[in-house]
Amino acid sequence: MPLPGGTLDICSLSLASAKSSVVAMTFLRSATLALAALLPLSSAVPTARADNGGWDAAHTKAATALAKLSLQDKVKMVTGEGWEKGPCVGTTAEISSIGYPQLCLQDGPLGIRFAKGITAFPAGVHAASTWDIDLINARGNALGTEAKAMGIHVQLGPVGGPLGKIPHGGRNWEGFSPDPYLTGVAMAETITGMQNAGVQACAKHYIGNEQELNRETMSSTIADRVNHELYLWPFADSVKANVASVMCSYNRLNGTHACESDLALNGLLKGELDFRGYVVSDWNAQHTTVGSAKAGMDMSMPGDNFGDNKYLWGTALTNAVSGGQVDQSRVDDMVKRILASWYYLGQDAGYPKVGWSSWNGGVGGPDVQGDHKIVARDIARDGIVLLKNENNALPLKKPASLAIIGNDAINNPNGPNACVDRGCDVGTLAMGWGSGAAEFPYLISPLDAIQKQATADGTTIVTSTTDGTSEGAAAAGKANTAIVFINADSGEGYITVEGQAGDRANLDPWHNGNGLVEAVANVNKNTIVVIHSVGPLILERILALPNVVAVVWAGLPGQESGNGLVDILYGSKSPNGKLPYTIAKQASDYGTSVKSGDDDFSEGLYIDYRHFDKAGIEPRYEFGFGLSYTTFEYSDLTTTYSDKTGGSTTTAPGGAEGLYDTVATVTAKITNSGTVEGAEVAQLYIGLPSSAPSTPVRQLRGFSKINLAAGESGTVTFSLRRKDLSYWDTDAQKWVTPTGDFTVSVGASSRNLALKGTM
Numbered sequence: 001m002p003l004p005g006g007t008l009d010i011c012s013l014s015l016a017s018a019k020s021s022v023v024a025m026t027f028l029r030s031a032t033l034a035l036a037a038l039l040p041l042s043s044a045v046p047t048a049r050a051d052n053g054g055w056d057a058a059h060t061k062a063a064t065a066l067a068k069l070s071l072q073d074k075v076k077m078v079t080g081e082g083w084e085k086g087p088c089v090g091t092t093a094e095i096s097s098i099g100y101p102q103l104c105l106q107d108g109p110l111g112i113r114f115a116k117g118i119t120a121f122p123a124g125v126h127a128a129s130t131w132d133i134d135l136i137n138a139r140g141n142a143l144g145t146e147a148k149a150m151g152i153h154v155q156l157g158p159v160g161g162p163l164g165k166i167p168h169g170g171r172n173w174e175g176f177s178p179d180p181y182l183t184g185v186a187m188a189e190t191i192t193g194m195q196n197a198g199v200q201a202c203a204k205h206y207i208g209n210e211q212e213l214n215r216e217t218m219s220s221t222i223a224d225r226v227n228h229e230l231y232l233w234p235f236a237d238s239v240k241a242n243v244a245s246v247m248c249s250y251n252r253l254n255g256t257h258a259c260e261s262d263l264a265l266n267g268l269l270k271g272e273l274d275f276r277g278y279v280v281s282d283w284n285a286q287h288t289t290v291g292s293a294k295a296g297m298d299m300s301m302p303g304d305n306f307g308d309n310k311y312l313w314g315t316a317l318t319n320a321v322s323g324g325q326v327d328q329s330r331v332d333d334m335v336k337r338i339l340a341s342w343y344y345l346g347q348d349a350g351y352p353k354v355g356w357s358s359w360n361g362g363v364g365g366p367d368v369q370g371d372h373k374i375v376a377r378d379i380a381r382d383g384i385v386l387l388k389n390e391n392n393a394l395p396l397k398k399p400a401s402l403a404i405i406g407n408d409a410i411n412n413p414n415g416p417n418a419c420v421d422r423g424c425d426v427g428t429l430a431m432g433w434g435s436g437a438a439e440f441p442y443l444i445s446p447l448d449a450i451q452k453q454a455t456a457d458g459t460t461i462v463t464s465t466t467d468g469t470s471e472g473a474a475a476a477g478k479a480n481t482a483i484v485f486i487n488a489d490s491g492e493g494y495i496t497v498e499g500q501a502g503d504r505a506n507l508d509p510w511h512n513g514n515g516l517v518e519a520v521a522n523v524n525k526n527t528i529v530v531i532h533s534v535g536p537l538i539l540e541r542i543l544a545l546p547n548v549v550a551v552v553w554a555g556l557p558g559q560e561s562g563n564g565l566v567d568i569l570y571g572s573k574s575p576n577g578k579l580p581y582t583i584a585k586q587a588s589d590y591g592t593s594v595k596s597g598d599d600d601f602s603e604g605l606y607i608d609y610r611h612f613d614k615a616g617i618e619p620r621y622e623f624g625f626g627l628s629y630t631t632f633e634y635s636d637l638t639t640t641y642s643d644k645t646g647g648s649t650t651t652a653p654g655g656a657e658g659l660y661d662t663v664a665t666v667t668a669k670i671t672n673s674g675t676v677e678g679a680e681v682a683q684l685y686i687g688l689p690s691s692a693p694s695t696p697v698r699q700l701r702g703f704s705k706i707n708l709a710a711g712e713s714g715t716v717t718f719s720l721r722r723k724d725l726s727y728w729d730t731d732a733q734k735w736v737t738p739t740g741d742f743t744v745s746v747g748a749s750s751r752n753l754a755l756k757g758t759m
């Protein structure tokens with residue numbers, strides 16, 4: 001594994017172990033009080049929220065309004081008006097007697113779909129690779145601010161499912177990471193940011209929707225413990241962050257469609273997690289009138305079956321109530337939940353009206369971008385992961401000549417929005433395709449941004465902007481340094497791109513990217529590879545080429561792509577992103593794949609790095625990996641554990657209240673031992689004591705990004721919640737904190753853990 005240019009201070013501490021998990025203990029090795037960091041320390045705990053008096057007050061207001069409604073009104077509020085019947089991708093009818101608007105629900109998780117004048121932010125997976133909770137929160141807040149300004153009441157995001165257990169999964173890029181802790185923090189921060197702006201967030205797709213192939217028929221059979229510790233985990237964090245709505249998914253869970261699953265909706269979500277908002281169906285994921293109502297679904301979208309006038313609720317629901325198949329109280333509960341979320345976000349007073357339509361290309365809508373290009377660029381830049389950098393090939397230092405090669409370096413000649421819902425891979429890749437895409441207001445291509453810098457530096461640029469190997473080699477032969485751009489795309493299954501119906505067919509670069517890099521590296525000794533990708537790729541052929549001196553993982557950066565890239569390539573900021581997934585040496589190493597029939601999730605808890613650790617497989621670049629232009633040393637691990645009470649078992653949003661108590665604190669000192677300023681993502685991994693049933697050897701349970709000047713030190717602090725130190729006991733149906741020694745590891749990645757101790 002390539003390491004940063006300097007040596008890390010490998011410091012293994014064996015900390016005194018606790019006598020039992022309920023004995024409070026404080027270490028010992030006091031932290032060397034460090035110089036203050038330039039930036040405040042991040043800790044992975046969601047910040048304050050807008051709550052307008054909280055859920056109880058919102059439900060009280062909802063009950064008052066409910067009393068004024070007829071059954072017909074109520075049924076209107078839970079049934080979508082039909083596909084393309086209103087201005088948004090989903091609407092319900094206005095109920096003027098209570099001042100309730102035509103509710104507007106709109107995609108999506110990286111920007112407002114079917115609209116102009118909006119920001120096309122970096123995708124979720126790119127936000128995750130910043131590991132920066134302030135930026136993730138700011139992105140959510142900017143998304144929510146734009147949605148509110150457009151009169152959107154419910155913004156359909158963020159995405160916590162797919163979690164991404166299958167690296168080929170077509171929609172993984174809409175979400176964050178196959179690690180549930182990282183995804184959970186990102187969900188909570190995004191929701192908090194969005195809802196603080198006044199829009200209702202919608203956590204989707206609940207649950208077990210890990211592939212596009214046969215997504216409407218296949219069943220995910222997920223063992224209870226696996227569900228709690230992986231797939232349900234980010235939704236629990238979402239509910240804890242007071243998400244207003246949750247979208248049930250297309251697939252079946254244990255044989256029953258998610259939107260018809262009493263266990264998933266009434267049981268886990270509304271029961272165990274005490275979710276106070278409402279469940280909206282994915283578009284046409286409802287299958288029955290009575291079953292969905294009884295299972296706990298609260299809103300049917302788009303209402304009809306995409307424009308065929310067949311409504312499973314509407315009149316059919318009214319009849320089911322009159323006929324006694326659905327209790328009136330269940331419909332009252334649906335309406336109360338929908339109204340409560342509306343009140344909870346304060347949308348009953350002064351909310352903007354929708355003055356645009358999704359169905360005319362977004363023409364005539366307001367410009368809501370504000371200064372959001374700043375956070376879009378910050379994330380585009382800070383989500384870039386430097387994978388390889390030999391002999392300080394990067395940053396570039398005013399090179400005399402530079403060859404820019406590959407179609408991924410330029411914009412689609414027909415414009416960045418030439419293909420509907422971004423359903424083609426022409427020009428530079430900055431988002432995947434499907435309902436989670438948005439229209440670019442502009443797209444700064446890599447070549448545009450590099451050209452600008454080259455002009456300032458007096459660098460001669462030669463280009464080959466096709467993926468042709470001979471043209472690429474010819475251009476590469478004319479410059480000192482060559483930068484080759486390659487990519488890999490995926491998306492939602494309703495569009496097929498280059499033979500790929502959503503999920504990726506393999507983990508190779510598209511358009512013979514390996515061949516293009518080989519052709520360039522054959523003639524240029526300073527070949528730098530820049531990769532835009534929806535998820536992991538197999539890089540072995542590229543890494544085998546001695547002339548490939550640097551590899552830059554540029555993710556899915558959104559509209560500010562080129563600007564963010566130039567900041568890193570030229571070193572105006574040191575690379576500081578880390579991989580939110582594992583990059584393997586071969587696709588079969590992941591141990592998961594798209595299933596042609598049902599999926600029994602037989603890999604259990606062992607996905608992504610949990611699997612590589614268990615199976616003893618060496619990854620190419622491990623989860624959490626990323627290089628910098630500077631180096632960091634880790635020292636002075638301290639651990640404090642103080643769980644005396646066992647915690648409150650009172651149910652509250654997110655589950656038993658005590659699960660979220662801070663029961664332990666870990667700190668470490670990080671020193672920038674290099675020569676330039678840089679930010680480091682310190683990661684905390686916990687191994688449960690041997691008394692716990694078979695569990696991954698280590699799991700991410702904290703991270704903190706710290707910016708340090710050259711020579712400067714700072715302290716990172718990780719707060720562990722009771723749940724972070726527990727496993728789900730299926731027999732007892734509760735989280736259990738095992739007794740014994742916990743392994744505590746802190747370091748720069750999941751396999752570069754400089755500090756180790758026990759607790």
Ligand SMILES: *[C@@H]1O[C@H](CO)[C@@H](O)[C@H](O)[C@H]1NC(C)=O
Pocket residue numbers: 221222223224225253254263264
């Ligand atoms: C699904 O089936 C598995 C295996 O039988 C079981 O452990 C789990 O509790 C079931 N989950 C749901 C959501 O019904």
